[in-house]
Amino acid sequence: MKAAVLKSFGFPLAVEEVPEPVLGTGEVIVDVVATRVLSYSNEVFSGERKYALDLPVIPGAGGVGRVRAIGPDATKLSVGDWVLCDPTVRSRDDAIAPDIHLQGVSARGEGGMRLQKYFHHGSFAERMRVPTENVTRLGELSEAEATQWSVLGTMLVPYGGFLAARLQPGETVLVSGATGNFGSAAVAVALAMGAACVVAPGRNEKMLAELVRRYGARVRPVKLTGNENDDRELMKRTAPGPIDCALDIMPPSVATTVVRAAIMTVRPNGRVVLMGGVNMQGGPGLELPYNWIMRECVTIHGVWMYPRDAAARLIALVRAGLLKLEEYETTAFDLDHANEAVEHAAANGGAFKLTVIRP
Template sequence: MKAWMLDEPGKPLALCDEPVPEPRRGAVLLRMEAVPLLSYTRAYLEGKLPYAFPPGPFSPGTNGVGRIEAVGEGVFGFRKGQRVAVNPYWRADETVGEPEQVLIGLTGISAGSAPMLADFPHGTLRELAEFPVSTLVALDGLETMSSTRLASLGKFSVPFGGLRRGRLTAGETVVVNGAGGYFGSAAVVAALALGASRVVAAGRRAQALAPLVELGRGRVKSVVLTGDAAGDVAAIREAAGGGADLAFDMVGHASDADATLAALRSLRRNGRLVLMGSMEVPLPIPYGEMLINNWELIGNFMYTRADYLALVALVASGQLSLDSVDIAAYAFAQLESAIDRAGSAQGLQCTVVSSEVERGWD
């Protein structure tokens, strides 16, 4: 089979001939059909991010959609030929206080996760890929949707998990900070699907927010952040109709805390703020304001299996449409061009490498 391999960060990717693995006990072998690319894939491959890499050479790639080619022993709920999504967030299935965890095909997370990375080092950018069965999500009920379109589920899974952790209830008002970004834009769409009565899309680029307002059909208001702390808070609160029930922070690599604090201060009394971004500076928490307003601050990493199943159910029922995502699809052999395209994607755009574009790897 063909597989994209990386010897070590900073070295070029190579399309290689690799032996077809046999699925181990508790694992399955997938024939990959579509793989979405993260916007920072190029920086990751070049070793510019502080990640714990799998032992090389390995195939990168996190999320994806594929069909089960073979099932290992001890797998009971999946069958050959079934189409599934790959969830790269793998947690050790052990009854301990803090089980080890990794993002397969990307990085280790917990301090002792190196053995997990070594056990399943390969991600989704290969023709046939082996994964622990606990990382798969059944896509039953979505047979009429292309794998290329379904690959955009990975764009929604992260913010969807955060919104559910924040206990978003139908009828509530939500502020999304970083709404013009890759995951932030998906958070707006997901909040609408979960029943938010109003979503305030906050970001620094009006052009990236405009499509979200149009998509919301009156339920989405945009606020272009200026950096003026008091002014931004006032603008968000006004757009929220006096204040929000839930604020969701999804800003990537923020160099200051101003926008996050503006989202916090836009909350009504008893409001919640979910943190899922990647701020590079400390967040100064206003102790007295937190206390007097009964505000709740929630840090959340990724999502649960139940979150992913709920996301698939929303898509299958038509309550969340993946058609809102603008997909740029490339053949697997065009990976380098796809990586460049992913790096320039904005808002509801998503870059996918797919066998549906060009069958085969040659």
Template structure:
């Protein structure tokens, strides 16, 4: 097998492509031949040692893959060799030709969903489904403001909110990203200029929900754009700066700030998370959710993919295809 290895925390261009013996599954484990591995912004943070969790080294990035079962260990009866599957691996390991995963982390891949689409959609769409159905509940007709709407998480937020019957204002920094958000279902698109006033103007009073995977200075303006009883979802900090949201603005008009940590929930409630993943994949297969095709690079393009994501010049998602 081949895999990408991080031997020390630092710049992503220090990642190495190595060859090793093919893995053998242990009891309760499955080996998946990877056909596509999602590349996420957080992978770059982990490699650089800038994430809140530092995995043991050497470390292989990649938490979401799609492929086919190559081998199963003892006591595994949920999948068989040759089955198309998706894996969410909280410990990484996806940037490889083969991934060993516990059987509970393996979900069937429905017919008609391409592996690259499944791999790049499953984590972001599961995160946003968790956010908009379990952390807050979006009701039909409500206005949802999505920051960073041209990135992978942002586009998933637009699509999941659209499927819930919401009306979406998508904020993004470039015309290409705003166009992508519009194609995903955003009713209106804006840049970050005078964000609070612009959102209040186009919604006729303010957003009901904010989805913020970016952080930085736009966060406070988005918080101030909320109407009474508005909900602010903290999803991440792709902009690099963790905002300090003023508590008085939260208090005013009975607003709520909600943290969205899909990974922690998936680790603590794996059965519920697995059921949510299966539901998301089923909705993609039925056309209820419409994730876009990602850009694809070979396995040795991992550093390039992480660099592009770090510069925030990617519209949508990227996948590595071993």
């Protein structure tokens, strides 16, 4: 089969013929129809992000495809089913504290690297092998719709954060990083889950206005000034009432002062979700006042990805019409132009943008 292979950091992907994936028990082979290209893929492939990847590897974070073959433990899947492939692979021998790796992207710790050596290759290929539990049926789709459904991979990330925070309908949410790719998805997801209001801070006034245009008065934009104390008070005043939950999904380049200003807007007994990349590439860590956390009874959730059942729940929100995939502007490339797709994703990684490879 054809695939795009990362052989060395700092070099282009090599599009070439590679061996077919071999089915084992507890696994599914999927014909990949569409797979999103992460906006920061170029940073991973160059080695800038220093992700733990055992090379050579076929990269690619999940995708949409059709079932080609199933193992004996699959009782609901059928060959030909349209499915979403979740790249979050967990070890099966410790349900409480499993090791995790993101198939085709990175690994966490020694156990994650061991997982990566087996579920090694990602979705920049005509076919991929995934754990059975990482495949979720989508229902009927057309070939064209598969491209749009690939955005679920982006939406699942903030959805996992809101699930951890137990977001309730009618609550007020603040999304730190609202004008970015994952942040704008967080705004859409929070509203789909029933948030009464989303406070959306940022410096990109054009994108803040676009969020209001798309979602109306339930989005309250805040133009940040760069002064931590002033911005904190501005965000709190912009909210229609106390802020119940703050989700940070800022990239590694953002200063910790910006993140702290947003986090410390939550009310007493409020919740904070940390999902961003602060300190990922070195520099000062995030400092939060011990007394503020304790006296205000603030709960802080560190969340990496999402629970196993999140994909099915998110698909249900889309099918119910609460989450609109057509909000995204998609650009598709074939596998022969995988390197061009990576470049395009880096240059077009903002809000409501989606770059896709269709093998």
